[in-house]
Amino acid sequence: MKFLVSNDDGYFSPGIAALASTLAKYGEVVVVAPERDRSGASNSLTLDRPLSVKQAASGYYYVNGTPTDCVHVAVTGFLDFKPDMVFSGINHGPNMGDDTLYSGTVAAATEAFLLGIPAVAVSLAGKHQHFASACHAVDLLMANTLKTPFTHPVLLNVNVPDVPVAQLQEIEVTRLGRRHHAEPVIAGKNPRGDTVYWVGPVGPEQDAGAGTDFHAIRHNRISVTPLMIDLTASEQMGFIRTWLNQ
Template sequence: MKILISNDDGYFAPGLATLAAHLSTLGEVVVVAPERDRSGASNSLTLDRPLSVRQAASGFYYVNGTPTDCVHVAVTGFLDFRPDIVVSGINHGPNMGDDTLYSGTVAAATEAFLLGIPAIAVSLAGKNRHFDTAGQVATDLVRRFQAQPFSRPVLLNVNVPDIPAAQLAGTEVTRLGRRHHAEPVIRAQNPRGEAVFWVGPVGPEQDAGNGTDFHAIRQQRVSITPLMIDLTARDQLDEIQTWLNP
């Protein structure tokens, strides 16, 4: 089995090393990750300059671009094989609800999915650094895929409680929850006296009830959410058609 691994925290991130170590037990692993932390890069591609791929002492390859760049370059030209699956992570922090729209971790997996390759984004929902727990979860999922592949590519967003593996309360297939609007930006001043703004923290959860990824994590269960890319608001097609042709 050939596995491509990427992330958005950078090729030096401990979660990436943990993921590679765990998945290397299942097959051939190649890591292609950003050269620096690109959290929040979403699905951006670098189109205004060429990209370079270099190899670190760890054997990991790193790209001077976004997580999407990493997977795109790897699959469409850099690698001499097509991966059987792409796994992105382990992100240091959750990617749930609306946050998936901004996540570089999810974006790397999304790019693989758009290229027709099954993909899994794995995030550790906390700051306690139980990366091994998430590594075990990722390994189990890839092993399941290996034994029983899907009939068509899937995109799975996986969030793992930041606790020892023995304390996990199971796994739940969930939908994305929703947050309130983000908190206001934080205004500050640079050394020249000019106003600068920091994007504030995420807002509180609005839709976090039973069945959501937020709820599963609070119950110490692994959350697995299948994602899709079609953004068409199908329930508004007739309304917009009528609006254009009253």
Template sequence: MKFLISNDDGYFSPGIEQLAAILSRHGKVVVVAPERDRSAASNSLTLDRPLTVRRAANGFHFVNGTPTDCVHLAVTGLLDFVPDMVFSGINHGPNMGDDTLYSGTVAAATEGFLLGIPSVAVSLAGKSGQHFASAAPVIDLLVERFRSQPLQQPVLLNVNIPDIPADALGPVQITRLGRRHKAEPVIKTQNPRGETIYWVGPVGHAQDAGSGTDFAAIAANAVSITPLMIDLTATTQLTQIKDWLCR
């Protein structure tokens, strides 16, 4: 199999090195990742300047752009093959619930999905970053399943793995996205020139972390796999808005 790997933590991150090592056991691996941390870049494309691609000493390619740029550029011009799968990660920190809207990790996988390739975003759901290797059995399972039982259409999977030893992981759970409360207020301070500056505040606590959510799975030390979709149409409001505007 042939794999394209990207992330949002940058080409130098330990998570992407671990992911490349895992997938190299299954086939050909090409890494195209941002030159610096682009966390929370979401699905942005760089359209106001040209992009450059350079190659690091370890063979990874790095781009002066976003995670979406990396995958788009790789699939539409850089590679001389179409990947069988796109993997993004392994992110240092979770991407669950509403966070998926902002996540550059999920965005890189989303771009692969939009280009017609089965794509997987992988995140280590913890702050310590001690157990990236725990993702190996989960990734191995996904690759082997895609190899032996190909799906009829591309899928986009969001995978979160507790930051604990592999032998302590619970079973894989297929989950839905939970929901958070609104974010905490911005942090207001001053720079050395006395100008007011703002830091975006931390994410809110989980509002919907009930049974079946990604939050609940991680709290139980289980692996969460959530299939995502891109259609943003509020289908339940179509009739309501039509009656509201077109009567």
């Protein structure tokens, strides 16, 4: 198999090295990742300047753009092959619930999905950085992939508890939970005396019951959420027709 690997933490991230090393057991791996941390970049494309691709001493390629740029450039022009699968991660921290809308990790996988390639975003849900546990989850996914290959594009959002492998429970297929509103921005002063604002921390979980990604992680289960891109609010279409024709 041939894999494209990207992320949003940058090509120098230990998480991407762990992911690339794990996938190398299953085939050819090419890493194309941002030149710096682009966490929170979401699905943005760079359209106001050209992008360059350079190679680091590690052999990884890096792009002066977003995670979406990396996958788009790689698949539509830089690589001389179409990857069988695209993996994004291993992210330093979770990407669950509403956070998936902002996540550059999920965005890189989403771009691959939109380009017709099965894609997996992998995040380590904590700060202790048990990357071996995330790699174990990737091995489990690959075992199933080799047994039953995908016949059409899928987009999987995988979150792994940040605990030792021995403490991991079973894999659970989940839905996205929901967070509460974010905490207020944090105001401060820059050296010139101007008021500046830092985006505040995420708010508490609002929907984290059984079946959600939050609930799975809390119980040391590997969360796998299949995602879709259709943003149409189908249940509101009738109401909007009525509203427009009143």
